[in-house]
Amino acid sequence: MSRRDIDCLVDGRPAASIAVADRGLAYGDGLFETIAVVDGQPRLLPAHLQRLQRGCQRLGLPPSDQDEWQSDLDQIDLPCYGVLRLSVTRGVGGQGYAPPTSLRCTRIARILPAPRRPSEWWRDGIDVRWCDTRLAIQPALAGIKHLNRLEQVLARAEWQDSTIAEGLMRSTREEVIEATSCNIIVDAGDRLLIPDTRACGVDGIMQQWLISRAQSSGIAVERAALNAEALMTSDGVMLTNSLIGLWSVRRIERSPLRRSARAQWLQALIADHRLALMPGVMAQ
Amino acid sequence: MSRRDIDCLVDGRPAASIAVADRGLAYGDGLFETIAVVDGQPRLLPAHLQRLQRGCQRLGLPPSDQDEWQSDLDQIDLPCYGVLRLSVTRGVGGQGYAPPTSLRCTRIARILPAPRRPSEWWRDGIDVRWCDTRLAIQPALAGIKHLNRLEQVLARAEWQDSTIAEGLMRSTREEVIEATSCNIIVDAGDRLLIPDTRACGVDGIMQQWLISRAQSSGIAVERAALNAEALMTSDGVMLTNSLIGLWSVRRIERSPLRRSARAQWLQALIADHRLALMPGVMAQ
Structure with missing residues (x-):
């Protein structure tokens, strides 16, 4: 197994390119996962591959082959x-939107x-803004991490101020759902609240890991319809x-x-398990 | 100008490929146009380039350079x-969803x-179905022809029966908006009705050409909220x-x-101007 700086x-x-005819480019017809690599290891890989699997099922793609991904990881220079980005598209072919009958x-x-x-963002917290761009209500695509990400691109393009770390996004029904590239956990004192993603938004892998940990520690976690007021109070x-x-x-x-009061504890859990690219995990 | 069967x-x-890092593939961050080529000429090209321009403006892309497209058309083997498919993406770069500061x-x-x-589809009409997949309400992306087309892909994947030519799509508000790859014109007797595309759907170039012709002939055309019943009656x-x-x-x-009663007249107008890939235009 010789590694020759293979990064794709x-x-x-x-390879560094894909066919212009690929449906991933033509229609955003596919899925992706963005995975932290720490100490040369992709973190929370099984959970990421499970979400990819759920996405394949939803889009009518064949199940993603875990052995093929493993073989890629053996070959690629970690x-x-x-960051390890995995993507699956419906490949080349089909007539217009109609998927190809023989799918590859x-x-x-x-x-x-x-x-x-900035390391202060972990230590002192971050400043965020409200995005004007709303998330559309689309249960058929909610929860999964598909390649149709124009809403996030438009929302992230709303500000250039580098002191603003993230933008919060609401649905067209005015419910708070997520940030452009982060999930939300709200501390409600006796319990933690996370937004409902049945109509829009992405089910977050780190969010899921954290709420499982919280639940194991006896903290109740509920899905809730959250408005701006709920966050402020x-x-x-x-x-x-x-x-x-x-x-x-x-x-x-x-x-x-x-x-x-739980933020520091949750950060420490992530750092202890070396799950993310954060101070205390990465060499400075 | 030597043409060596250049088709892309x-x-x-x-070229037949693009960079894996292209944002068109990563996020569907771009636009496209699908243009009929008849007698070696792209049809309704100015209208298609105008829609592309509106899309660029909406997505915050620099205006598409008409001279560059013309130079492509001089080079490519028409x-x-x-079909001529033109696409523009936000290119390579940026940090995650954030667009690159120096955009190419x-x-x-x-x-x-x-x-x-089948030529009968033009002569005798077509059979269509209702799609279960709904179009999400998203004014930020409505009207333009962007690369986020999973709704259309999922809708088109709902049937394999080759005798069904198209599937009609409703919004999540149950308004009839379009078919998976066609626009709708409803004959309401004294006037023609077309669906409102301010919340979802694509503004069709051929639809626009046809309603302009109808209006020139003194026929009133209105945008309307249409339900299934309105179509049936x-x-x-x-x-x-x-x-x-x-x-x-x-x-x-x-x-x-x-x-x-207007279908045949409108088909004849299209055929006379040799605008589409249809019987009476294409050699059999």
Whole structure:
């Protein structure tokens, strides 16, 4: 097994490009996962592959082959710290939107550098804003991590101020669902609340890991319809994803929030398990 | 200008692939146009490029350069009958969803074969079905032809019966908006009705051309909120797009519809201007 700085595989072969005719490009007809690589190991990989599997089922793609992914991971040059992006598309073919009758998916494994963020964001919390772009109500695509991400791109393009770490997104029904690339956990004192993702939003892998841990520690966790007011009056709002781990929200549009007493504990859990690209895990 | 069977250009150069890192693939971050080529000429090209321009504006992309497209058309091998697909993506770069600060779009021009459909579909009309997949309400993306097309893919995957030509799509508010790859024109006797696309759906180029013609002939055209009942009790339902031109809907889920007295006239207009890949235009 010789590794020659291979940082991208398409269908198991080193490549930096895909066919222009691929339905992933033509229609966003596929799925992806963004996975933290820590100490040269992809973290929470089984959970990521399970979500990918749920996505395949929802889009009518054949189940993703776990052995093929493993073979990709054996071939690709995993860095000490970085990001592994896995994608599956419906491949080439079909007549217009109609999927090809003889389906051959495209499988992509790609290494990206670890994003660098100010270490104060973990220590002191972050400032966030409300995005104008709303998430559409679409149960057929809710929960899964598909390639149709224009809503997130438009929302993230709403601000350039580098002191604003994230933007909170509401659905067209005005429910708070997620941030552009993070999930939300709200500390409601006696319990934790997470937004309902049956109509829109992505089911977060790190969020799921954290709430499982909280539940194991006897903390109740509920899915809830949350509005802006609920966040402002809560005992703390946390943003979480597989790369950054967890940030506490310090201010929303300059209005200060309480800091959850559980934020530090949850961050420590992530750091102890070396699950995310955060201070205390990555070498400085 | 020597043409060497070039059927795909990426940024003006013959190519069959794009970078895996392209945001068109990563997020469906871009736009496209599907244009009929008849007698070696792309049809309704200015209108298609205008819609592309509106899309660029909406997504925050720089205006598409008309001279670059013209240079692509001079280079590419345009068939006698076929399809020209133009795409623009936000290119490579940026951090996650955040667009790159120094933006360099990817421009793709690609030739596809003319789709073959039974000639009876033009002559006798078509059978269609209702799709279960709903169109989400998303004003930020409505009207433009962006690359986030999973709703259409899922809707088109709902049936394999080759005698069903198209599937009608409703919004999550139950309004009839379009078919998976066609726009709708409803004959309401004294006027024509077209669905409102401010919340979802694509503004059709052929539909726009046809309603302009109808208006020039003194026929009133109105945007309307249409439900299934309105279609069933109308004086006829027509489906239209840039490739097929116009089909009359004969039956919806086996229930017969009236045939619009205007369908034949509108088909003749399209054929006279040689705008679509239809009988009477294409050599058999």
